[in-house]
Amino acid sequence: MNPPAVLQTPGFAHYSVSWSPFYNTRLALASSANFGLVGNGRLHIASLVPGAGGLPTIQLDKFFESQDGLYDLAWSEAHENHLVTGSGDGSIRMWDIMLDKLPIGAWQEHTREVFSVDWSNIQKDTFVSSCWDGSVKVWKADRPRSAVTLQAHQSCTYQALFSPHQPDLISTCSTDGTLKIFDLRSPSYATGPGTNSFTNPLNAAVLTVPASASEVLTLDWNKYRPFVLASGSVDKMVKVWDCRMVRMSEGQVGGACESSLPGHEYAVRKLQWNPHKADVLATASYDMTCRIWNTTPGPQPQLRYIHDAHTEFVVGCSWSLYEEGLLASCSWDSRLNVFRP
Template sequence: MLQQFHALDLDADVSLPSLHRSGYSALALDAIERRYLLAGTHSGHLGIYDVQSLALPLPLLAQIRARGEYGHQALINDVQWFPLDTGLFVSSDMRGLVKVWDTNRAVVVEQFAGFRHVFGHGICVTPSGSCLVAIAGGDKHVHLCDIRSGARTHSLAGHTRAVLALQWSPANEHLLVTGSRDNTIRLWDVRKARAMLTQLDMGNDDQASLHARTSAPAHSGHVNGLTFSSDGQTLVSTCCVARQIHTWDMRTLRRHLTVFSGIKPSQAHTRRMRILESAGRPYLLYPNASDLVLYDLWDGGAPVRTMRGHYHPISCLVADEAAPYVITGSGDPELLTWRPYRPEGPAEARDEFQLPHHLPIALDDEDNWSEDEEPAPAPRAGGNGR
């Protein structure tokens, strides 16, 4: 499968009209059917696309406008489907609001407010039935809220500056990992009164025991990106200011001594990325300014693949390894679709290779492009592979 991702290229034949001209800031693909794409924009609009059905002439299934009865009024920084079904989703914005939505009715059924900014959130369903959302709310605490009861359960204290990134472990539903402006990555067991377990230490190349470290930087600057491998054994963290990508073995808490080159500086508050796996070997799909690059997490070095198409820095992405395809969003008014390039063959072969999706046609409203406005430039064609 990864060999197919090595051949990723911009699919100029798939047109993804804009949900709004402000561009995209958050994307999420449902984990159950891999069919429904949730999108948030810089202006606060939300949309749900059907990315697999050829039968629907308008695969934009729902559109929630900014500043409406339920809509956001600021940049949407994160969106996430409820893990067990697509009946609920959660969105958060830079004005400090976290909204829980009923998908079918497109209404807010719960809201958490009072945060300075929300840089990101993460949902976890525990075996006991609790549904917790962890919130990076623009301060040095991590806030935990129960979606079912609507209550704030508690806060995790330990960081000394604002929390920018967080991820629940896919291997342990009680383990939360957070990254902060204080240059640290902290591990928490949310069941415990003294929840902080330890900090990851960028200088640690020995077997680490699981005990609290009080002064262990994970990066030379702000930690603004975290992502796990699907088995939870590998964690990738980023520091865009220092142009660092670190890879951690979560069994030993050691940092792999892998150096990545070609990383461009970025002022992004948060960095979205994705680990792809093939035959036990991990690769990182990474937004490198306006380029989409693929790194070998074991070998490091320069990207094994560089793809160009966006004019503005990429802010969000989703990947479906089974299809396979990648969809990326940026400050550009259109989403871009990437899929493995294959030379054209017989018509039957081309038909078999077509991804089962026509992606959305924008609904007409006052916020879309008008005839008097200058159209956006077309995406730059082609990938630049190595």
């Protein structure tokens, strides 16, 4: 197997990586100085290019500085050069990668770190963010304030993602060990005399899945099976949930666990379903590995591949949308790897 293509960004630990939905060789990295604990952040734009002997290499095209660490990013689905980032100071910024230095938009409503952002691939002017204060906000790129606020969890909401199948469904995961699904067509705010719909949003989850006894750090919607999600948690487990199969547990309504995938040695920080195959899942873990799984239910978990070229926590993974089987992983070792399992 060929070695991975590598990009080093000295001094900046990675938190998230994503392939462009418009260009098959372009990637973006959200990074932070001092592992995101203190200091500034940096948004890196990189490209996969042919190298010596026909093997691909990664070139750094440009970078943008931010005043606080960057924890996540999402490419616009409407404009090929735009993306948004979530920051440790609670801000969200939009960048045009063809311009220099300054963002072209900024929003500041979250009260703590913005840990995830996601752009809807159906309503292409809309993105969502989640925060350590438990809130989730839905934004329109051309509006100065959020369109919807959900108090999704009472503790840190690590990730919020739009369904790739239904434009009004959002899934979230949290410190509280649950996955939740919200339907934006349901009432989102408190109503009646003396209530303030902006500052007192209701928890409007239509489904709550008790996914783990520990913190759930990451989730993803399956691209081919509309109500199937995967979760990764601090207890090292990867689980696949069928949310059409409702079950009752300790007074909660939740989906049925279709597969459990043990194998990681530490917390699972990020996962993503393959955009080309319904049963293939990539996971990134604090055990310094990125793993590929076949999730078809069976008596034994089907681990297909372990990528162990990183030397620190692996916190991001992203499948190429254009080249089947091409995967990017990023880590606190300031190293971006692109490889084909």
